[in-house]
Amino acid sequence: MKGTYLLLIQLDHKATIKNRWVLEAGLYVYVGSAMNGLLQRIGRHLKKGKKNHWHIDHLLQHGKILSVIMLPCEEKLEENVSNMLAEKFGGPKGFGSSDLKVRTNLYKVDDMNAFCSLLGRLIEKFTKS
Template sequence: MDTVPTTASSASGPSKTRLSAAALPALAGAYVLAIELPGPVPLRLAGRMAGSLPAGRFLYCGSARGPGGLRARIARHLRRRKTLRWHVDRLTTRGRVVAVWAVPGGDECDLVAALAGLPVPVRGFGASDCTRCASHLLAWPDGVALPLGPPTLSAG
């Protein structure tokens, strides 16, 4: 799995680094967002019971097939203010994206498969139209190394 190397992050203070998707390619592909949640996030997914996702680190695997490709989709995920359109928007508006792996030409289900040993916190999350994956959201426990190589974008 080849990720795009870039140094597209810029500092916006001593403890917070703002990520920027500006250097990412406008190509179709897949990506992984590493999201830190400082506290619980209430969730209600269509057709399922309402619940809550606890504080912690999570990985969301998604695809970028529309106009602007990876650059546009990841830039949207990095914005705090946006219309809540996808399941992951509930996390990116409450938590902080701390790393991104961008894979031009990649497939989000292949990324989920590469991370198969990680726990699934919410079945069906981000995978409403997927028949291969239990979820496109995975928990990332402390101390667990990821088989993805260095992130394309990182908050430090």
């Protein structure tokens, strides 16, 4: 299965990631894609004690995944989803987005109602049959 996913992450304390990003405690959403195995990629993120490879791996040493949202699709939607999140939320420049034309793939969720509304729009837009 191919697709794009979102990880809802709780960061209980301020954390410095890779000596580059200082993140305040709070709720974050990370956007990723897995065009060669969506379930395997999400399983990797949920696994403890893995080798750090991506920016998100370093963040997950400090935070915990509260929820996973999958958008199974043959087409890579990561950039589109990230752009929709960027309309409402901000995040650290360059996080998880070095291969895309977006500012970041990590967003601080400071308005849960706005996030839930946006999530509904994402699901509606990208899961139509």
